[in-house]
Amino acid sequence: MEYTVVVRMNGKLFLRDPESSELGRRIVRQGIQLMAEIGFEEMTFRKLAERINTKEASIYRYFENKHRLLVYLVAWYWQWLEYQVLFQTNNLTDSREKLERILKLLLLKDLSALNVSTEADDMDIPALHSIVIQEASKAYLTHHVTEDNREQLFKPYKDLCSRIAGIILEYRPGYPYARSRASSLIETAHYQAFFMQHLPSLTDFDPESQNPVGDKDPLLTFLRHLLFSSLDTARF
Amino acid sequence: MEYTVVVRMNGKLFLRDPESSELGRRIVRQGIQLMAEIGFEEMTFRKLAERINTKEASIYRYFENKHRLLVYLVAWYWQWLEYQVLFQTNNLTDSREKLERILKLLLLKDLSALNVSTEADDMDIPALHSIVIQEASKAYLTHHVTEDNREQLFKPYKDLCSRIAGIILEYRPGYPYARSRASSLIETAHYQAFFMQHLPSLTDFDPESQNPVGDKDPLLTFLRHLLFSSLDTARF
């Protein structure tokens, strides 16, 4: 039996719900492809409109502007990921194992082994993941964060962090930095993935050949090390 | 006796060396102020030109575009910071103490106690620091990272990471993730500072009232905890 992940988005994220029409769905699906291909700054609504054989003005009926589209896409990804975390950790008793699952989800690793479809709702999850790596921080690194935050645009990200923080506390009751630990885990996973790909000298991971310890996913090993060394450390 | 930090910049970072003329210096100094005030995306060369009573075209003689100005500013900051790290750690024998100094420098804390002038070369270091927190990742999170990297635009950042990685290895010989540890330390310091200020629920630090453990700089405490727990952990 197949369940579709119903990702219901906050109404502030769009002008008209893109999931409510064929055109809206194309804007989102093709928006993901285009942004993954040419990057956020190079993308324009005009180019996207051409790609899906519609007009700029039609896209503006769904999203106020390009930045809001980005915010929508990353919010969607965070909601999807939170759902996966929920699903993957729900019936586990070992909280260490829960954290292990989270690490893999963050890197989009072993999804098939975890029975995660990478085509939820027809969304191209790997493409979205690469957008999140390259562009997600531009969603909040703006001069208008505060207003955007007031409109709850970052709620999915906060919810994901909260959920991870909860599991951290389950693993290590009383840990005083659960939320910062969760947010820095997520951010580090993404920055390091970006560096590994584009500025490898900032990392110890060679995307090509073999690596320091000769394991097949050194970034995962690194994140695991960082996370558990901080959680397993002595008193506070 | 006063030493001026001579920050000699890579020629690829500009069209004409802004330090070679009064106008160039004003572009950089006032560029820092303006970008810190209104943010990278809101800033335009026209606004900057008006502010310093010159013309858009004159600024274009120094910098190819706004993005290059940003890259220049953050490169300057990394070079300044690397110099500070060098200077602050040079005559220390205890490598733990070196790392402690680095943590404080990253957060721009206790500079007066460390005898660091915040007006090196008339540059407004705190303003630059806030630009680095909000905007620095936009310098490399682009579709043209690879070309920019080929032109050595990120060398100052890499050099800083290398230096910190070196000190990490001094503290913990054989640590297999020195470079990733260094880059993630820097990044974590900055986005946690950003979150603390703008999205505090992603952190455990309340910029206003008291905090989890009641210390006066919980972010510093958190970074110290993260860094040393990973370095002091068992075998690899």
Next chain:
DNA sequence: GCAAGAATGATAGTTTTACTATCAGTTAAG
């Protein structure tokens, strides 16, 4: 002190992006 060269100012222009308005035609829902 003056001539040549470099830097700047002033003006004006182009192209692209970002966005808005309007209205006719098409589709879908009651």
Next chain:
DNA sequence: CTTAACTGATAGTAAAACTATCATTCTTGC
């Protein structure tokens, strides 16, 4: 089958992101 909602098509504005040109000023070497 009618009315409201949606889309397409056209057109437009404002601002951003540049580029070009030339006169003027400011140096600097001779």
